[in-house]
Amino acid sequence: MPVSTETAAATVEQAAAKEDYFTYVEGVGHIPRDIYKYVKSDPAGDLPRYSVHIVIQHFLISTTFLVLAATGLPLHFSDVFWAPYLIALFGGVDTARFIHRIAAYIMMATAAYHLVAIAGGTIRKILKNQFDYKRTQIPRPKDLFDMLHDIKFFLGFESFRPKMEKFTYKQKLHYLAIIWGTTVLALAGTALLFPDIVSKTIPEAIFKISPRAAAEGGFPSLFQDIARLMHADEAVMALIVLAFWHLANVHIVPGRFPFQWTFLTGRITREHQIEEHFLEYIHNLNEIPEEREYMRNLLKEKGLDRSGGMEVSPLEKSLESENGPAAEAAPEGEES
Amino acid sequence: MSSLRMIRTSATLLMVVFLFLSMWSYAEGADKDNCLMCHKYRFLGRVDETGRTVNYNVDEVIFTNTVHKNVSCRECHTYIKKVPHDPVTEQVNCATQCHITTPFSKERFSHEKIVETYNGSAHAVKPEDSAELKEAKPECKFCHLNPIYTRVEAERIDFEKSLNRCLNCHEAKGVTQAYKHMIHRLGRKTSRSPQDIVELCGKCHQDVELMKKFKVSERGLTAVETYKQSIHGKIITLGGDDAADCISCHASNKLHDIYKKDDRRATVGEKNLRRTCAQCHEQTNSWFVQVAVHPTTEREENPIVFFMNLSLRFALYGTVFSLVGLMILETFGRKKDGIRFLLRNGTSWLSKLKQKEKK
Numbered sequence: 069m070p071v072s073t074e075t076a077a078a079t080v081e082q083a084a085a086k087e088d089y090f091t092y093v094e095g096v097g098h099i100p101r102d103i104y105k106y107v108k109s110d111p112a113g114d115l116p117r118y119s120v121h122i123v124i125q126h127f128l129i130s131t132t133f134l135v136l137a138a139t140g141l142p143l144h145f146s147d148v149f150w151a152p153y154l155i156a157l158f159g160g161v162d163t164a165r166f167i168h169r170i171a172a173y174i175m176m177a178t179a180a181y182h183l184v185a186i187a188g189g190t191i192r193k194i195l196k197n198q199f200d201y202k203r204t205q206i207p208r209p210k211d212l213f214d215m216l217h218d219i220k221f222f223l224g225f226e227s228f229r230p231k232m233e234k235f236t237y238k239q240k241l242h243y244l245a246i247i248w249g250t251t252v253l254a255l256a257g258t259a260l261l262f263p264d265i266v267s268k269t270i271p272e273a274i275f276k277i278s279p280r281a282a283a284e285g286g287f288p289s290l291f292q293d294i295a296r297l298m299h300a301d302e303a304v305m306a307l308i309v310l311a312f313w314h315l316a317n318v319h320i321v322p323g324r325f326p327f328q329w330t331f332l333t334g335r336i337t338r339e340h341q342i343e344e345h346f347l348e349y350i351h352n353l354n355e356i357p358e359e360r361e362y363m364r365n366l367l368k369e370k371g372l373d374r375s376g377g378m379e380v381s382p383l384e385k386s387l388e389s390e391n392g393p394a395a396e397a398a399p400e401g402e403e404s
Numbered sequence: 405m406s407s408l409r410m411i412r413t414s415a416t417l418l419m420v421v422f423l424f425l426s427m428w429s430y431a432e433g434a435d436k437d438n439c440l441m442c443h444k445y446r447f448l449g450r451v452d453e454t455g456r457t458v459n460y461n462v463d464e465v466i467f468t469n470t471v472h473k474n475v476s477c478r479e480c481h482t483y484i485k486k487v488p489h490d491p492v493t494e495q496v497n498c499a500t501q502c503h504i505t506t507p508f509s510k511e512r513f514s515h516e517k518i519v520e521t522y523n524g525s526a527h528a529v530k531p532e533d534s535a536e537l538k539e540a541k542p543e544c545k546f547c548h549l550n551p552i553y554t555r556v557e558a559e560r561i562d563f564e565k566s567l568n569r570c571l572n573c574h575e576a577k578g579v580t581q582a583y584k585h586m587i588h589r590l591g592r593k594t595s596r597s598p599q600d601i602v603e604l605c606g607k608c609h610q611d612v613e614l615m616k617k618f619k620v621s622e623r624g625l626t627a628v629e630t631y632k633q634s635i636h637g638k639i640i641t642l643g644g645d646d647a648a649d650c651i652s653c654h655a656s657n658k659l660h661d662i663y664k665k666d667d668r669r670a671t672v673g674e675k676n677l678r679r680t681c682a683q684c685h686e687q688t689n690s691w692f693v694q695v696a697v698h699p700t701t702e703r704e705e706n707p708i709v710f711f712m713n714l715s716l717r718f719a720l721y722g723t724v725f726s727l728v729g730l731m732i733l734e735t736f737g738r739k740k741d742g743i744r745f746l747l748r749n750g751t752s753w754l755s756k757l758k759q760k761e762k763k
Contacts, residue, residue, distance in 0.1 A: 104753065105742060105751070105753035106751075106753070107751065108751060109751055109752075142642065143635075143638050143639070143642065144638070146632075146637075146638035146639075146641040146642050147632065147641060151642060152642060152643065155642050155643070160642075160643060160644065161639050161642040161643055161644035161646075162639075162644045162645070162646045165639070165644075165646075218734075219730075219733065221737055222733045222734055222736060222737025222738075223733075223737070224737075224740070229741075238730070260635065262687075263685065263692065263695055264681075264685045264686070264687035264688055264689065264692045265687055267689075267691045267692045267694070267695055268687070268689045268691050268692060271691045272691070289694045289695050289696045290708060290709070292695045292696070293696060293699055293701075293706065293709045293712075294709065294712060296635070296699065297701075297709065297712055297713055297716060298716065301716040301717075301719075301720060304720065305719070305720045305723060305724070308720070308724050309723060309724060309727060312724065312727075312728050313724070313727040313728055313731055316728075316731055317731055321731065321734070321735045321738070322735065322738060322739060322743045322744055322745045322746075322752060323738065323743045323752040323753075325745050339751055339752060339753060
């Protein structure tokens with residue numbers, strides 16, 4: 069869907085007016101915001117994103133989650149027609165429950181592994197004085213503004229996507245949801261697996277705080293009921309979100325289709341990094357000499373190395389003058 | 405000469421075999437009154453006064469594999485005095501003493517004690533019950549059909565091996581019978597599978613109209629439904645046998661002592677509940693027994709859980725629809741920006757610059 073010349077010119081003007089179309093990086097030059105449309109990318113990834121620990125953790129948590137869902141769902145929806153067939157795949161309900169527990173232990177161990185890895189990495193960065201909370205999953209007000217900005221862009225009210233850090237608002241939301249979900253699932257699952265122990269410790273704790281509230285009764289039953297509801301509900305929500313949102317977002321939407329290798333290689337493609345994680349890309353430029361070299365050459369090739377950065381994008385301008393509107397309707401099928 | 409001897413030998417041999425065979429069949433059938441002379445016919449039956457078709461066939465193969473195989477017909481059907489007999493009006497009474505002597509106490513056998521327990525339970529017919537209620541209450545044969553008394557499969561308990569250990573001290577004759585009789589319910593309270601138990605109890609207890617006649621409590625009306633929502637019920641529904649069925653909690657090892665919840669003797673009564681749960685949950689305590697075994701999310705009974713459920717449902721749909729909506733919006737916006745579904749090494753962006761380069 070090519071943008072018409074008029075709007076393109078208008079948006080470029082707007083962007084220039086805002087003075088944030090170009091980002092200056094020492095030793096590279098002025099980088100236009102839409103440079104991601106012109107870079108070369110290796111589908112297996114150009115820039116580092118995840119450490120090997122995160123890749124292992126993602127593998128472990130995704131496989132255990134699938135096993136947990138496959139053994140847990142038929143138990144929750146035991147009266148639905150497919151439940152007996154799915155349970156039979158695991159060798160009956162008793163075996164399925166056993167597998168469910170083993171997978172749950174692995175998942176909780178993975179969560180612990182993740183916490184240790186994150187804590188270790190953070191401490192190391194703090195010691196090296198490289199720690200920057202903006203590059204972590206910690207939510208901050210900018211994320212909210214980024215989301216509004218992004219929605220405005222999708223609706224056509226903004227010229228460019230927001231400049232986001234390593235983790236965008238979506239990813240932070242998802243990460244927090246996973247922390248919450250894993251905690252709830254693990255706690256509620258413990259309550260379901262050890263009803264006798266949990267129904268003793270929690271009301272007794274309440275009793276110590278407020279004997280009157282405990283005397284009113286209903287706490288063990290209530291807690292167990294809530295555990296049962298939340299365990300199932302969180303799991304179903306997680307499964308639906310993962311199946312319809314996460315999977316689509318990382319592998320199906322344009323630019324990611326047919327497969328994004330990041331979860332295996334731990335590396336992200338250049339165009340993706342610049343498009344969605346612009347600020348992280350600037351960090352990459354400062355940290356990786358090869359990337360600096362690549363970008364410098366690219367800018368030189370496009371004739372952008374001399375630019376003062378405050379004019380209308382020479383990139384767009386040169387195209388407009390040489391191509392004209394007719395070129396926009398050029399067939400696209402040949403390339404794919 | 406030799407041919408005569410041969411004929412004599414073979415005749416003797418034949419007689420012995422015949423005798424052996426006939427003795428065997430007698431021992432299997434226990435049919436000394438020859439009831440099977442008529443009842444062996446598969447379509448022996450009639451249309452009774454109410455227009456119902458009744459089949460009186462007795463399958464010898466099934467019967468000789470049940471625990472009652474050594475009891476002859478008339479020991480239970482005592483009202484049969486002559487052959488051919490009159491139309492039967494009486495029911496079999498399981499408290500009747502039969503000729504079987506128990507191998508250890510040498511008493512004449514009878515189910516009297518069980519009938520006694522049953523008569524005190526919630527299921528027993530009471531004098532003040534209306535005719536309709538009397539009709540609706542289950543008697544012995546409602547739950548117990550002769551064919552279910554088959555012994556356990558060898559997979560669960562190695563029948564022959566364990567029996568051999570008994571034979572070290574006991575005479576084979578008595579102990580084999582006793583062993584067979586006991587072993588079919590080893591490991592579980594009942595010989596029926598938990599699924600059968602739930603189905604059996606559900607036969608009446610699922611019937612809300614019927615249960616209303618018995619004036620059961622509100623929770624009692626939905627007992628089967630709520631049980632199936634519990635983790636016990638779900639496991640049993642899926643064919644597991646590692647969870648509680650109805651009998652596990654509502655009866656002690658006497659099995660027939662099922663009482664209403666407010667009865668002092670009831671296993672699910674307040675005082676006995678802890679012991680009942682402790683059958684499986686070892687760490688049972690006074691808090692634990694408050695956990696609902698028949699959970700409900702009804703607004704009246706459990707408002708907090710009801711609203712919790714409702715809000716979780718809203719959260720689920722809200723999250724899913726907003727996230728998928730965001731993704732669709734995002735895809736729309738990015739497509740407009742120029743991204744394409746391209747399967748190339750290099751870039752996914754088809755820009756004006758690229759087209760220029762191609763030329």
